[in-house]
Amino acid sequence: MLSIATWNVNSIKIRLPQVLSWLEVHQPDILALQELKQDTHCVETEALRALGYQIAIAGQPTYNGVAILSKHPITNVRINLPTFSDPQQRVLSAEVLGLNIVNVYVPNGQSIDSEKYQYKLAWLEGLRQYLQMLQTHDTPIVVLGDFNIAPHNNDVHDPLAWEGQVLVSEREREAWQALLNLGLVDIYRTLDPVNPMYTWWDYRQMAFRRNHGLRIDHILVSKSLAPQCKNVCVDKDARKHERPSDHAPVLLTLAWP
DNA sequence: ATGGCGGCTCGCAGCCGA
Numbered sequence: 161m162l163s164i165a166t167w168n169v170n171s172i173k174i175r176l177p178q179v180l181s182w183l184e185v186h187q188p189d190i191l192a193l194q195e196l197k198q199d200t201h202c203v204e205t206e207a208l209r210a211l212g213y214q215i216a217i218a219g220q221p222t223y224n225g226v227a228i229l230s231k232h233p234i235t236n237v238r239i240n241l242p243t244f245s246d247p248q249q250r251v252l253s254a255e256v257l258g259l260n261i262v263n264v265y266v267p268n269g270q271s272i273d274s275e276k277y278q279y280k281l282a283w284l285e286g287l288r289q290y291l292q293m294l295q296t297h298d299t300p301i302v303v304l305g306d307f308n309i310a311p312h313n314n315d316v317h318d319p320l321a322w323e324g325q326v327l328v329s330e331r332e333r334e335a336w337q338a339l340l341n342l343g344l345v346d347i348y349r350t351l352d353p354v355n356p357m358y359t360w361w362d363y364r365q366m367a368f369r370r371n372h373g374l375r376i377d378h379i380l381v382s383k384s385l386a387p388q389c390k391n392v393c394v395d396k397d398a399r400k401h402e403r404p405s406d407h408a409p410v411l412l413t414l415a416w417p
Numbered sequence: 418a419t420g421g422c423g424g425c426t427c428g429c430a431g432c433c434g435a
Contacts, residue, residue: 170434171424195434197425222425223433268434308435327435360435363422374435406423406435 161390162257162416163188166304166377167398168265168360168407172196172203172225175405182398183211188411189231190256192263194306196225203227220249226263226305230256243293244286251287258417260294264305269326277326280308284335291342295382303344303380306407309336311346314356315375327376344380347412348392359394360407368399379412388415 165188169175172193183191191213196203200219208215213229218239226249228234238253240246250265264287269280294301309332313319322328340346348357358373367373381389391413399408 174424195424270433270435306435325435362435363424365421367422376435403423 161413162190163411163413164190164192164261164302164304164379165409165411166192166194166263166306166379167409168194168306168377168405170195170197170405170407172198172227174403176204176207178398178401178404180207180211182395182409183208183213183229186395186409186411190261191229192252192261192304193227193229194225194263194265195223196220196227197222198225216252216254218249218252224249224265226250226252226265228252228254228256228261228263230254232257241283241286241290243289244283246283246286250283255299258299260297260299260301262291262294262301262303264303264307266306266308268308269332271326272324272329281331281335284332284338288335288338288342291339291344295342300382300385301344301380302382302385302412303339304378304410304412306376307336307378308376309333310374310376311336311349311378314354315358317356317358317372317374322374327374339380343383345383345386347379347381347386347389348375348394348410350386351389351392357394359410361399363406377407377410379410381412381414385414385416390414
């Protein structure tokens with residue numbers, strides 16, 4: 161059994177102790193991190209290595225920044241999308257145990273009338289083209305991270321209030337569907353097609369306590385991998401910590417190789 | 418209708434996230 165997780169930590173500097181204790185408890189083989197908000201050489205990696213993890217980092221101060229931690233050798237590390245020129249560090253790909261791991265921090269979009277929304281849509285098209293390239297190889301793909309898209313209304317605590325907003329808008333959901341059309345599977349929804357589940361809750365207005373959240377952190381797998389996927393869970397306990405990230409980790413367990 | 422919170426920055430207020 162192999163376990164692969166994703167977690168938007170909203171500053172690795174602040175959250176490193178929580179990441180370390182989470183790794184000790186859950187022992188994932190692979191963990192994809194987003195929103196490091198720290199430059200590559202500034203990330204404190206010693207304690208992570210001491211837990212047995214190899215680390216690839218595409219860091220950036222202030223915003224963005226992604227990393228892949230793995231208990232198994234990491235090869236063919238690639239930073240950024242080859243299909244979309246971007247100064248923001250949002251993508252880190254690598255091969256681990258014969259899997260193509262693609263760690264993404266999709267742009268937020270801010271609001272649908274902003275330039276950042278156009279950037280988000282163009283970025284998602286770049287991601288689609290990149291994944292289409294990868295799909296031509298035999299290596300199965302796991303795309304995971306913060307997609308900043310709630311695909312369906314059961315991924316939104318109050319669909320009426322969110323209607324048409326960024327994160328749920330039609331064009332974003334079309335971009336999401338275009339990823340699935342490549343032959344990728346939203347493994348959480350495949351294993352639990354109905355029940356609402358969220359991965360992000362606003363810090364404000366006691367949103368977590370009231371379970372006012374969105375499911376925007378996802379794990380997509382190649383169709384060929386889907387039958388091997390046994391379980392996906394959102395670790396809401398991580399959101400209960402003192403000074404938590406506003407995102408909870410998502411953890412996939414699969415029979416591999 | 419607004420801002421709520423929490424992270425960042427050569428900070429001490431403003432930007433951004435989602």
